[in-house]
């Protein structure tokens with residue numbers, strides 16, 4: 319059997335086993351994607367005893383830790399096994415289908431039409447107003463009415479044409495980040511082309527031979543800090559195995575926008591607003607999945623100068639790609655927190671085995687809040703009156719002993735930090751989205767700044783939330799998930 323055939327055979331068996339809920343790890347050594355035996359074409363033999371060692375490890379590991387289930391917590395080991403922590407467990411969608419379209423919550427896609435065998439896109443560079451949180455409209459530069467710009471979705475092998483219309487009050491150009499293209503298409507002002515003057519149009523055209531998570535952006539630094547970026551996803555000609563059921567995109571950004579402003583300060587070096595796909599938590603729309611699906615989430619950090627350690631709760635993901643391209647399986651890394659630096663992207667894949675509402679967020683504390691300002695008395699802390707101090711500068715009142723005295727309060731965030739005030743109408747915008755139906759009544763308290771939610775819902779609850787018009791009470795779905803786990807946990811493990 320050729321390597322390709324054995325791979326297909328493994329995936330087929332995996333899909334059959336997966337359909338039964340359990341993927342056996344007992345024969346892991348035989349089907350764990352190790353290097354094929356040496357042939358005339360591959361003179362380097364695998365290390366001696368590699369297979370024996372794996373088999374021995376596998377034998378020593380209690381069987382219950384060798385099995386993998388897409389429907390409950392399990393180990394799927396030993397670490398060399400294909401099933402280990404869900405590593406190569408296929409999605410429910412099956413192999414051999416075209417790649418699933420990407421989905422960027424809260425963002426649209428750039429439309430295209432076929433013109434003489436070329437996929438032609440029109441890009442409008444323009445001023446954009448974006449509502450980061452309900453009632454908080456800010457001013458940016460963006461593309462086609464969106465900040466960040468709409469997602470470009472193309473396929474390996476496409477020839478693409480971008481007609482760029484500059485509606486900005488200043489010159490611009492568009493760079494195609496990570497693409498191996500002719501130098502005159504690279505979009506660097508001065509170096510490879512003249513900047514596109516305001517009101518004028520410029521055409522880029524080239525072939526795509528790569529596949530992966532790329533992006534497009536202005537190559538004027540201050541325009542980048544103003545929001546001029548968007549995803550450029552190139553699907554592989556043949557879908558990557560194991561197949562995924564969902565392919566989400568999240569674009570992380572930081573901005574400095576002072577409390578009396580709606581325009582980012584692109585010179586600033588500390589950041590007060592944090593957005594995912596142009597919104598801040600809790601206005602970021604949850605990613606809703608079916609229980610047992612294989613999910614890919616691709617994250618791009620396009621912050622001006624800060625990295626993001628992105629963490630998911632309740633699951634372990636495999637890092638399967640970076641902004642360069644897909645990573646070979648032997649180099650995938652299991653993590654629950656991945657550090658993504660400026661202009662880097664990471665692709666995560668995991669089996670959504672764990673029903674519930676799971677937060678996915680940047681772990682830097684300053685990135686878990688919005689509209690931050692320094693401690694300046696009543697502006698942030700409601701019970702502190704700086705006028706009282708200012709009026710008595712000659713004889714400032716002494717700190718009194720009772721702990722209620724403001725002098726006892728720690729300057730900084732921890733005590734009496736104010737939440738973002740929102741009107742009932744604004745709260746409705748948070749809670750009235752289909753994707754949030756049935757979440758706990760106060761779910762939004764814990765979802766701020768660079769935070770969003772992955773919802774893993776059993777089939778019937780997924781349909782109830784996403785497809786039915788039945789009225790759901792706050793907390794109804796969450797409580798039902800808790801109730802079922804309590805009821806069925808023992809049975810499933812029997």
Ligand SMILES: [Cu+2]
Nearest residue numbers: 626680682685
């Ligand atoms: Cu961060």
